[in-house]
Amino acid sequence: MVPFIHMNAQLLNSKAHDCVFCKIVSGIIKSDVIKETDGFIVIKDINAVSPLHLLIISKTHYDSIINTDEVFNGNELLQLIKVISQEFGIDSEGFRIVINTGPDGGQTVMHFHAHLMAGRSFSWPPG
Numbered sequence: 001m002v003p004f005i006h007m008n009a010q011l012l013n014s015k016a017h018d019c020v021f022c023k024i025v026s027g028i029i030k031s032d033v034i035k036e037t038d039g040f041i042v043i044k045d046i047n048a049v050s051p052l053h054l055l056i057i058s059k060t061h062y063d064s065i066i067n068t069d070e071v072f073n074g075n076e077l078l079q080l081i082k083v084i085s086q087e088f089g090i091d092s093e094g095f096r097i098v099i100n101t102g103p104d105g106g107q108t109v110m111h112f113h114a115h116l117m118a119g120r121s122f123s124w125p126p127g
């Protein structure tokens with residue numbers, strides 16, 4: 001386990017890095033962590049749009065998928081999605097993964113995260 005964000009507390013508290021997900025990862029903002037791996041934490045979205053709406057948040061701050069580097073473990077993310085789907089029993093009904101990226105993608109929190117939504121059926125194309 002590497003439960004450490006690549007950033008110190010002073011920087012986390014500074015106005016220069018006012019990132020809500022860094023504060024959640026570091027514990028400055030208390031949150032119920034459902035699951036944790038070396039690189040990610042899983043929490044419930046505060047504004048759920050489906051019966052199950054989880055956020056898979058990278059422990060390291062990347063503004064978005066565009067800024068990820070060779071340390072970012074995409075396979076770990078995919079395996080985590082698979083394990084969550086099995087543990088929550090949504091692997092047979094299915095679910096949707098969304099990684100909003102940038103302004104056109106509708107990203108509102110500039111720290112890499114994937115949405116995992118389940119418990120209802122989703123339409124296509126998205127709005």
Ligand code: 5GP
Binds near residue numbers: 043044
């Ligand atoms: P985005 O629009 O960037 O793809 O998604 C950001 C998500 O983070 C939104 O669905 C929003 O509801 C969620 N969110 C924002 N702030 C918080 C927070 O403090 N706690 C939790 N659990 N979710 C948050």
Ligand code: ZN
Binds near residue numbers: 020021023062110
């Ligand atoms: Zn951050």
